[in-house]
Amino acid sequence: MDDFCVVMTTASSDETVQRVIDAALGQRLAACVQALPMKSHYVWKGEIRREAETLLFFKAKTADYAALEETIRAVHDYETPEIIRLDISAGLPAYLAWIVDSTR
16 A cells, blocks of 8 residues: 555645646646645744645655655745655555556
């Protein structure tokens, strides 16, 4: 089951969200991207920040993680975007097969 992962990132503008999603799907680096609005609270350069962001979940193959990370970094507008890989330890076989069929 270590062949699949969920990759997370956040963005604060609709333009960046769409640019990141289109790049990942266009290159077939993810089978699906889910976008959820949220409020982030964090420390950046010594200051407490609070911002509305969109959390993106990419369903992908672990073999494509490096390319997906590179693609997100290339089109993202954050200096240091959150890019986190969560390995999938189990999943519905038909869904995982769909990830394979939908990605490169």
